[in-house]
């Protein structure tokens with residue numbers, strides 16, 4: 486048996502279970518939010534949104550990782566900030582949501598003390614996630630709700646948890662509660678199937694959790710569990726693989742929905758010059774990486790405005806899953822993304838591109854270079 490097989494086994498097991506638990510939490514909050522006119526949403530100082538789900542997932546993940554791996558030397562890099570929550574009118578609802586989620590942890594095979602927590606413990610759990618990562622040691626990286634805008638709009642979002650060791654991503658887990666395992670991202674009419682999937686007796690119609698371990702050469706997908714089912718083993722996991730399409734004319738490009746987060750006009754020019762013919766799929770969150778890893782799309786491009794610094798929690802889990810599923814992820818200069826330099830992807834050359842294989846990747850890199858000179862980016 487390969488020596489690396491057992492490396493990070495416990496970490497992966499806990500991370501997958503905790504992401505399942507977090508997805509269940511998010512689904513409840515998203516349902517209640519959509520029926521209550523957004524009373525569970527605040528704006529942050531940078532005008533982005535934060536919800537009860539963002540804070541609650543961060544608190545639950547922090548408590549469970551501390552329980553399993555000890556709080557002493559635990560380093561967690563995550564998006565939400567305890568001080569902002571302590572002043573927010575969402576605090577009580579967050580406390581209730583955290584307690585509700587922790588009480589169902591056994592269903593996900595997680596053991597954690599079920600004594601209800603109060604506001605100060607929730608704030609402490611969130612505050613524990615203020616590590617800034619770096620090149621040495623082990624760091625968990627969490628985006629509790631990636632694509633918060635998609636989340637509040639009843640659309641796609643993801644829960645993303647990764648483990649970085651000595652500056653390299655070694656585990657990636659991505660929960661995609663509105664990405665049905667069976668139906669995929671688009672229907673027969675090429676329309677996004679992003680609305681919340683309706684109740685169905687078939688578990689493969691539900692959202693999914695994907696995961697990968699560095700060096701395994703494989704990535705996996707499981708359906709979310711619902712109702713009285715328990716997550717006892719990982720038998721329901723199937724391996725996923727990137728698409729084998731090499732012809733740009735047949736390739737699908739994924740990109741952010743928000744024009745503030747990428748230059749749609751630049752990527753349109755690149756796509757045209759590389760010979761892409763299909764309409765791009767605009768999708769919120771790291772579900773774009775999931776779509777590449779599953780073979781539902783071939784290319785993900787992201788060109789943020791000059792001066793914006795990409796954060797590691799928006800990429801770590803997705804990048805590893807795409808790579809282990811057979812894809813290639815680099816910056817626009819063809820270099821690997823550097824997760825070793827703190828909370829930002831420092832030194833990123835222009836933009837990010839994830840492709841299903843080397844042939845398309847090379848064509849896209851070439852098209853970026855030829856389009857760059859004429860662009861105003």
Ligand SMILES: Nc1ncnc2c1ncn2[C@@H]1O[C@H](COP(=O)(O)O)[C@@H](OP(=O)(O)O)[C@H]1O
Nearest residue numbers: 630631632633634741745746769770789793799
């Ligand atoms: N100006 C900007 N350019 C690029 N990305 C941005 C941005 N402002 C915010 N983001 C990031 O884009 C993420 C959403 O990605 P996408 O556009 O692919 O759906 C946000 O994650 P959160 O929703 O977790 O805050 C946020 O971190």
Ligand SMILES: [Mg+2]
Nearest residue numbers: 628631632799
């Ligand atoms: Mg994010």
